[in-house]
Each structure stands twice: as C-alpha cells, then as structure tokens.
Amino acid sequence: MNTIGDFHVHTNFCPHGSNDSMESYVVAAINKGLKSITFTEHAPLPKTFIDPTPNRDSAMLWEDVDKYLNEANELKEKYKNTLNIKIGFEIDFISGYEESTKELLNHFGPHIDDAILSVHMLQAPNGEYVCIDYSVEEFERIIQQFGTIDNVYKTYYKTIKQAILSDLGKYKPIRIGHLTLIEKFSKVFRAKEDYLQEINGLLDLINEKQYELDANTAGYYKEYCNNCYPSLDIMRIASDKGIRLIPGSDSHASKHIGRGFEQIPDDITLSSPGTM
Numbered sequence: 001m002n003t004i005g006d007f008h009v010h011t012n013f014c015p016h017g018s019n020d021s022m023e024s025y026v027v028a029a030i031n032k033g034l035k036s037i038t039f040t041e042h043a044p045l046p047k048t049f050i051d052p053t054p055n056r057d058s059a060m061l062w063e064d065v066d067k068y069l070n071e072a073n074e075l076k077e078k079y080k081n082t083l084n085i086k087i088g089f090e091i092d093f094i095s096g097y098e099e100s101t102k103e104l105l106n107h108f109g110p111h112i113d114d115a116i117l118s119v120h121m122l123q124a125p126n127g128e129y130v131c132i133d134y135s136v137e138e139f140e141r142i143i144q145q146f147g148t149i150d151n152v153y154k155t156y157y158k159t160i161k162q163a164i165l166s167d168l169g170k171y172k173p174i175r176i177g178h179l180t181l182i183e184k185f186s187k188v189f190r191a192k193e194d195y196l197q198e199i200n201g202l203l204d205l206i207n208e209k210q211y212e213l214d215a216n217t218a219g220y221y222k223e224y225c226n227n228c229y230p231s232l233d234i235m236r237i238a239s240d241k242g243i244r245l246i247p248g249s250d251s252h253a254s255k256h257i258g259r260g261f262e263q264i265p266d267d268i269t270l271s272s273p274g275t276m
C-alpha cells in the first residue's frame with residue numbers, strides 16, 4: 001500500500017462527521033505507517049449562502065475556525081518528528097459566490113499549507129442551490145428539480161469547469177476534490193449519457209493549470225457508488241496527461257484514515273501535494 005500520506009482528512013469540527021479528536025486521526029495515521037496527512041476540514045460556507053442540506057451541516061462553523069487552526073498547529077508541533085502534518089481546508093466552489101470565497105481564502109490562506117477545491121453545491125434551473133452528495137432521497141428530489149438526471153450531471157461538470165477556471169485569488173487551492181462525486185448514487189440513478197468527453201476536457205484544463213487531482217477512495221464505501229472518485233481508468237488517463245494524483249480517504253472518522261488506498265494498483269503513481 002502507498003504510505004506517502006492521506007491528504008483529505010476531516011475532523012470533529014465537521015458537523016456531519018464523527019466526534020473523533022484530531023489527535024486520534026494523527027495517531028491512526030502513524031499506526032498505519034503513513035508519512036503525512038493534511039487536515040482538510042470543510043471551510044465555513046460564505047456567510048450570505050444558506051446551506052441547502054436538510055440539517056444545514058455541510059461545513060464547519062465560522063466561530064470554530066480559530067480553534068481548528070490552533071489545534072492543528074499544536075499537533076503539527078507535537079508530532080513533528082513522526083508525522084508531517086499539513087493544515088488545510090476543503091473549500092466549496094459555489095457558482096455565484098466566488099467573491100466571498102476569494103475573501104475567505106485571502107483571510108485564511110496565509111495560515112494553511114494545503115487545500116482542496118470541491119463542488120458539492122449546484123445551482124438549479126430555478127435559481128435555488130442544492131447539495132448533490134447529501135442522501136439518495138435528496139438526490140432524487142434534485143433530479144426532479146433539474147428535470148432529468150443528465151441535466152444534473154451536465155450542471156455538475158459545468159460547475160467543475162467554472163471551479164477550475166475561476167479567479168479565487170492567490171490562495172486558490174490547486175487540487176480538485178473528488179472529480180466524479182456526482183456518481184455517489186449512480187447505482188440507483190444512472191445517467192443516460194456518458195461524460196468521458198467532459199471529464200477528458202476537464203483533465204486537460206487541470207493539466208494546463210498544473211493543478212492536482214484528489215485520488216479519493218471514499219466512494220468505494222458508499223453503498224450506491226462502490227467506486228473511487230474518479231475511477232481507476234480516469235486516474236490512469238489523468239496520470240498519462242501528467243496530472244499529479246494525491247491520495248485522500250476523505251475520512252470523517254479516525255479509523256478510516258488511509259482506507260481504500262490498497263485498492264489503487266501500483267501502476268498508478270500517487271504523489272504528495274505540491275506547495276500552494
């Protein structure tokens with residue numbers, strides 16, 4: 001198994017995750033033989049954005065950010081001889097909220113080492129926002145709202161394209177999170193078209209920008225997905241184009257650190273994140 005590190009890790013500051021302490025993730029990483037981790041807690045959503053999930057639990061609270069950064073810094077220092085700990089965020093790209101996201105990045109950017117840019121929120125044709133990875137029931141409602149499942153997929157990949165091209169300032173994350181997250185419920189709701197051409201175009205843009213890709217194993221454990229994000233085939237295409245693949249378990253519990261990395265075969269080269 002690849003042990004360079006796990007660069008997509010959540011914490012007890014995530015309202016939809018477990019209460020496992022940040023230190024328990026560090027200990028789990030050391031026990032697994034990993035060399036590095038990045039804490040990538042969901043950064044708070046823009047203050048003017050209303051979290052569309054039923055429990056409004058998509059991201060950490062603004063008032064927790066300082067506590068999160070302080071605790072990460074303490075652990076970084078405490079474990080500096082055993083584990084390379086990077087401090088970061090998973091940043092939501094929300095179409096229409098680029099300015100507030102840029103402000104957030106300008107504010108916190110100097111205090112972090114690494115970050116991921118992900119799309120979880122889409123704007124529906126009626127202007128409302130939806131969260132695509134919340135639940136199978138919610139996904140069904142989203143399909144109805146968009147008219148067809150393919151409209152949802154098209155909007156998702158269009159939003160990823162916007163994310164790659166957006167100007168989020170000098171602290172914009174260079175790693176694109178779980179590129180095919182839209183497939184989370186694909187065993188229940190299957191798109192009619194295939195999106196390989198769109199994905200190929202996105203990989204070309206990622207390559208042009210010298211961005212990285214989150215090689216995210218969480219989907220293996222989602223019952224309606226059973227695949228990594230993106231698939232191994234797409235990881236190979238990305239790698240052939242020269243894109244760096246950065247392993248991430250997307251753990252929301254300490255026992256899931258490094259989970260699924262053994263399913264990525266050795267012919268796929270995984271790398272550590274570059275510097276921001």
Ligand SMILES: [Zn+2]
Pocket residue numbers: 010014016017042252
């Ligand atoms: Zn999460």
Ligand SMILES: [Zn+2]
Pocket residue numbers: 090118120177178
């Ligand atoms: Zn995510």
